[in-house]
Amino acid sequence: MGKLTLTAGLCVIIASLGLPGLVTGTTLLPGNPCNGRLDGNYANPDDQHTFYQCVAGNTYVQPCPAGLVYNPSKDYCDYPAPTTSTLQGFCHGKVDGNYANPDDLHTFYQCVAGNTYVQPCPAGLVYNPSKDYCDYPAPTTSTLQGFCHGKVDGNYANPDDLHTFYQCVAGNTYVQPCPAGLVYNPSKDYCDYPAPTASTLQGYCQGRADGNYRNPDDLHTFYQCVAGKTYVQPCPAGLVYRPCKNACDYPAQT
Numbered sequence: 001m002g003k004l005t006l007t008a009g010l011c012v013i014i015a016s017l018g019l020p021g022l023v024t025g026t027t028l029l030p031g032n033p034c035n036g037r038l039d040g041n042y043a044n045p046d047d048q049h050t051f052y053q054c055v056a057g058n059t060y061v062q063p064c065p066a067g068l069v070y071n072p073s074k075d076y077c078d079y080p081a082p083t084t085s086t087l088q089g090f091c092h093g094k095v096d097g098n099y100a101n102p103d104d105l106h107t108f109y110q111c112v113a114g115n116t117y118v119q120p121c122p123a124g125l126v127y128n129p130s131k132d133y134c135d136y137p138a139p140t141t142s143t144l145q146g147f148c149h150g151k152v153d154g155n156y157a158n159p160d161d162l163h164t165f166y167q168c169v170a171g172n173t174y175v176q177p178c179p180a181g182l183v184y185n186p187s188k189d190y191c192d193y194p195a196p197t198a199s200t201l202q203g204y205c206q207g208r209a210d211g212n213y214r215n216p217d218d219l220h221t222f223y224q225c226v227a228g229k230t231y232v233q234p235c236p237a238g239l240v241y242r243p244c245k246n247a248c249d250y251p252a253q254t
Helices: 008-013
Strands: 040-043 050-055 058-063 069-071 076-078 097-100 107-112 115-120 126-128 133-135 154-157 164-169 172-177 183-185 190-192 211-214 221-226 229-234 240-242 247-249
Touching: 058 247
Parallel strands: none
Antiparallel strands: 040 050, 050 058, 069 076, 097 107, 107 115, 126 133, 154 164, 164 172, 183 190, 211 221, 221 229, 240 247
């Protein structure tokens, strides 16, 4: 049974917002971190969930997708490095290797020389002890038993829920979930970020300068004005648009 894979390149694609050719972010003046630096991406020492993008000496703050941090050695947003568990006794006397965490299927125990480490799985995945790696949860048989009857094996869009898709195997129907915030794209046959859609508020950007504007009705999206046309742009899952930074960011702590 095939499984979907999100490549590291996707992290690079989703690290910036806006239409092709547009750079979004907040120009930081004074104290411009990009002053004198070559064009490129640099770590933000004050916030690992964002990074600096330097363009012609200007600084733009770019957010990572929810739960990811910028990795300067790889030059893209990645999952945080694993941390040591406080359950020091779990691996005592056990052979080195990985073990299921019965309290949290989204993590697993790694035993090294009797020491216990809690390793996280990527978002939406669970540890599979029989395969010894993080995998998509075991598919559950859909109540729509007839959907795949007579269909060629493969993946199909679920018209009732874009965040899942149907997987047909030997005439059987399985409902597969997409990772948080993604939707199934049948033309690409994998889960992807939703495509930006043109706003029905055709008049919003009329007379406004090109740029991004706050959507007062939905903080998880923002308006992008281009040549008087209005586009609704979604923020990555869990983020909200911050006009002061001109970027999607984590909600303010309350």
